[in-house]
Amino acid sequence: MSFDSKVTTAKSGKSDAILDWLQMCSGVALIIFVFMHMSLVSSVIINTNIMDTIAHTYEKNYMAQIGGPILFLLFLFHFYLAARKIPFRFEGQKTIWAHAKMMHHRDTWLWIVQVISAMLILVMGSIHMWAVLSDLPITAARSAARVQSGPWLYFYLVLAPLVVLHVVAGLYRIAVKWGFIRDYQRSKLNRFATGLAVVFICIGLATLVRFMTLTA
Ligand code: HEM
Numbered sequence: 014m015s016f017d018s019k020v021t022t023a024k025s026g027k028s029d030a031i032l033d034w035l036q037m038c039s040g041v042a043l044i045i046f047v048f049m050h051m052s053l054v055s056s057v058i059i060n061t062n063i064m065d066t067i068a069h070t071y072e073k074n075y076m077a078q079i080g081g082p083i084l085f086l087l088f089l090f091h092f093y094l095a096a097r098k099i100p101f102r103f104e105g106q107k108t109i110w111a112h113a114k115m116m117h118h119r120d121t122w123l124w125i126v127q128v129i130s131a132m133l134i135l136v137m138g139s140i141h142m143w144a145v146l147s148d149l150p151i152t153a154a155r156s157a158a159r160v161q162s163g164p165w166l167y168f169y170l171v172l173a174p175l176v177v178l179h180v181v182a183g184l185y186r187i188a189v190k191w192g193f194i195r196d197y198q199r200s201k202l203n204r205f206a207t208g209l210a211v212v213f214i215c216i217g218l219a220t221l222v223r224f225m226t227l228t229a
Pocket of ligand 1: 047051080081082084088138155156157159160169172173176218220
């Protein structure tokens with residue numbers, strides 16, 4: 014290998030590591046956002062006034078008007094970084110599928126789940142943000158009216174579990190890939206991640222039931 018090609022390889026290795034690190038940081042920010050978002054929206058289960066007060070404070074501080082578009086950019090940035098490793102060509106997809114079947118490895122399947130859910134979340138998350146942010150102010154009554162109209166209930170019944178699966182799988186993969194946990198702790202982490210997913214899927218479903226039963 015020539016000196017020039019060694020330098021080029023070292024440089025591309027370094028920039029790949031930086032992009033990987035940025036992907037992890039943007040992923041962690043989105044994981045925190047999703048858990049906070051689902052918890053705050055679920056306040057409607059306790060009392061509609063709590064959700065209205067949170068939404069009002071959020072908008073009064075321009076967190077929806079400015080924070081919303083910033084979040085959307087972060088969302089796109091994270092997808093752009095992750096897309097470096099997604100095989101968009103059919104040949105690549107066939108190879109990954111064959112490897113996953115051959116290796117019988119749970120973490121390889123988890124990666125496939127993450128890639129497929131990412132595509133759907135990109136489209137559905139964008140539609141959701143557009144629908145909410147173009148119809149401010151946010152109130153429990155308006156959200157309930159939306160969830161009770163058209164296909165929105167089915168839309169959220171798909172989006173909520175999908176988002177939870179994606180972020181929990183992301184959390185697990187970050188912990189393993191960046192060495193936050195050791196090999197022997199993997200099964201413990203797996204149990205924790207499964208529990209977390211079950212809790213947040215239940216919170217999401219309970220929120221939707223509350224929106225469906227709320228009368229104006
Ligand atoms: C600033 C951006 C966002 C705002 C202001 C916002 C606001 C809301 C509001 C008001 C609801 C109640 C239902 C409705 O009104 O239609 C809701 C529900 C929901 N949002 Fe968002 N959202 C944002 C971003 C996101 C993102 C990025 C995701 C994930 C990709 C997401 C996932 C969900 C889910 C799954 C529900 C259903 C509620 C549940 O079952 O817990 N949201 N959001």
